[in-house]
Amino acid sequence: MIRQLARVLGAPYAGPLRRHLAGVLAYAVLQGLVFVLLVPVLRPLLRGDTDGAQPWLGVLAVVVLATAVAYWVQAQLGYRLGMALSRALHHRIGDHLAALPLGWFTPARVGRVARMSSTGVVDVMGVPAHLLQPVVTAYVSPAVVVLAMLFVDWRLAVAALITVPLIVLVFRWSARLLAATDVVVDTAGVEASNRIVEFAQQQAVLRAYGRTGEGFAQLDAALTEVDRANRRQLLKGGPGLVASALMVQLSVTVVIVAGVAVAVGTTVDAASLVALLVLTVRFAEPLVAAADLGAALRMARNSLDRMDELLRTPVLPEPSAASSFSSDGSIELDGVTFGYDDRRVLDGLSLTVPAHSMTALVGPSGSGKTTVVRLVARFFDTLEGTVRVGGRDVRDLTTEQLMAQISVVFQDVYLFDASITDNIRAGRAEATDDEVLEAARLARVDEIATRLPDGYDTMVGEGGARLSGGERQRISIARAILKNAPIVLLDEATAALDPDNEAAIGSALAALTADRTLLVIAHRLQTVRSADQIVVLDNGRIAETGTHDQLLAAGGRYAAFWSERTRASGWRLVSGAV
């Protein structure tokens, strides 16, 4: 765990980490010595010889003072390390996130990363701040005590020593037992919670179909399973729980019995023996503390694991310095193969989008349309083949150079929780107010702004929650217009919009794409028809290429797609005159 901590923190923190560890070790050893000193103080004292006890009491006072100082020093070091850790972890996570391929960022990961950067870091900060010391002490102090006992009475030392591996084994055994049943119980608990959430989210459907209350069998089954898992855990894990809680008392009892055996069977110095017995009681105590910290330690370890995993995720290689680059405004995919995990999505695909022309991608879902667009924006790197933007391999461009070439308008629009103006200005930070307003006008955002109480200064809410989908789309188009990049990547919206938004977005897109190189995942028939080149994808390969008229004449897949879609667009829910 220490090694992992060192790795996640990075080289500059190896020194402070080592110093803190040394401080903790010194404290643990000194505390062990304090316990050992019980024997020479108690021996005379129990005989009533207070004068004999006093010199050792003096020694004890000195060692206790040293222990207190060591505690102070390690606490300070741990605190400083914890603070450094907070900064270092956040910066490393932040830097790494900025360099990860865009494709890495899936919605599921967002929540995980957010948790990792807030409570996860706090968990890990706790390791030097309050976990390391008790854990190290738990093992080192008893070791010192046992070592010292060997010199005083080897028989009791052996009795104590016998219990050590036993304690460790029982702790391990019960931890494993609990961990195993924990997984089962957790899984059952998560399943039950998910079912309740599903039950809530699907309430409309469930009620409409008469399945409320006890009628939702899946929820009932999940709840019953939790109950079963809980009971099973008690039966299987309970003994481990009890055993580990009793281990310390057991070991003390063993030593008591051994001590009695020694006292009865042989002749010993009573005071020494008693002093030793007292020592044994102390010896086991720190172990209890360690057992209590197991859960916190496990939590910190899990957080650390997740950070380690994140930091080990490879980032996209980038040239260290920007070389001069003049773009010709074209897009080219050359023999591109790509897949997610073991699923192949694109298979030796070649495609050229000449400058200032429009190419429409069509094809069934899963045919690779989105992947093509993502590869152009370098969400991922290809497995084989080359993607060129403006005539240059995207891997030879810096992120800034590549992104200066392209505007991206996707369906899942993300707006920052800021004013409308700020969101548009994100397209080009140095744009003048007039330019921002002009872009807003072209994307028909001005209509939205006049409707809202604070006009352009209206805050849009987290992710743009205060606006409708169509309105968000228009703001994102304004942003892209302001950016004024030579290449536009567009994923046309599929969702139904009201006629006003539909018309507004149509004119906004016309303003954005005029005289640009355009690669569009097309859903609207008029978009497809107006393309200079239509590329029909199927299973990661190009099935057909050509203009609308050429492809219709060819009578292939595109012609079938076209007739199907035309039929759909003329659909009437209820027949009747138009």
Place this chain on the structure above:
Amino acid sequence: MESGLGGLLRPVRGALVMAGALQVVSAVAGLVPFLAVAEIGRRLLAGETSELWTVAWWAVGGLLVRLVTMMASTGITHFADARLQDHVRREIARHLGTVPLGWFDARSSGEVKRAAQDDVGALHHLVGHAITDLVAAVVTPVAALVYLFTLDWRLSLLVLGVLPLFLSAYAVMMRGYPEKMAAHTAALGRINSAVVEFVQGIAVVKTFGQARRAHRRFLRATDDFADFFGSWAGSMIRVEAVASALISPAVMVLVVLGGGTWFVAQGWLAPVDVLPFVLLGVGLTGPVLSLGYGANSLRQARDAANRIGTVLAVPPLPITRDQEPQGNHVRFEGVAFSYDGRTEVLSGIDCVLEPGTVTALVGASGSGKSTLAGLVPRFFDATAGSVTIGGADVRSIDPDDLYRRVGFVFQDVRLLRATIRENIALGRPEATDGDVIAVARAAQIHDRITELPDGYDTVVGEGAHLSGGESQRVSIARALLADTPILVLDEATAFADPESEAAIQDALSTLVAGRTLLVIAHRLHTIAGADQILVLDQGRIVERGTHDDLLAAGGRYAAMVATTMEAAR
């Protein structure tokens, strides 16, 4: 019902009291080895070795008593915990089945999730572990102290002398704690939103060359946190180190031995009586930390109980079963609706849905179309006026009867994580395979289902991921099987998935045939043949009539049609 934690814990209160009592015995039994060592010391120093084994057996006996009581109390608390979890989760589910459908949205599903998962977890921690730990943390030192005081109250006081020092240091530390803690939570929250923005918006941020700025914002939030935490912890760490050092075992050893030696030298105490103090006194301060943990989980459980309480306190939809519809005639009379009691989303709605006719709702987004449609299946109840089916107010119809009459198909369909068969047969679990297959065929989804690994037994979301259009068709099959005479439909459903648009449309056409249909319309041409079109504006019906009537009237509907034509060009 009793509110808060006490109310929630009531079903397990008896078990908790019993477990607590057992824990008291267990904690006292945990002291036996210490007493045994003291006793052995007393006898050895007095030179009696005869009774030593008896004392050793005490220790063994103490161990056994503790074993038994611990097992019993662990068992009791865990069974109580299992029962409580089950009880609370079922209570939440039962209650959710009664609240108005309109209550369920993104926010409330977050609340439900937290209540069902985190908050039940907090209760679990309290019942399963914290309560017994807390009892042990109190009983052990108290029992030890009582024993020590009977031996010598003066030395006991001396040993306890460090506690006031510790407590005052602790008080210094805790000064302003709630405010600081709130600031701490707020700083963490800022990191959270900075990282969410950074990560969620990363595509935007990168494509617009703003990566560095957002990155800076994230780092600023984290540095603010580090600064805040640093100065807070920094101000506490010295006091904390002193306080912890004060009650550390090392200092306690010194105090006990120093005090003991002094008392023996003064002749106030027999040498052998120092032993119990060394054995028990040193560990007296240990449980202070456990007390802290225990109090903390008690606080967390209280908050959790309050959150669960808020979910359980959502007023249920009133249900009476005193009217029976005669026929399937739907009538809105003077209907008004408001979400917040101030602004009216609907007002003065009067209209009739004749059996077997199609009524289309048209209007800009926010005009109240979906709200109006949602009143029929009781997603909400009207705040004024009434909605009746066959002459019976929907609020007075037995819900089972209501939902046998009203079905609906919406745009955002999410299937249950169950088999396809269960999903289709949701409304009629007794349906035969033949029935299920027949409706699946009619909904144009049968062929796709047979391609799935387990066919109709494939579990949605586990064995197979269906596209939006495919899920849509499963939900249409479900509605077909339920076969309700009245249907509420969002027309955008037909366009939810361009890949399977035509198939969804065919399925919908089959579904709506012959039913009383209330449709929320987005694309005007699809509903041009409707029997009546209601044009909504700001919650009122501003025009009504057939397509031809309305075009001829040249009002709002005619203008909307014109805009659509323009957009299509």
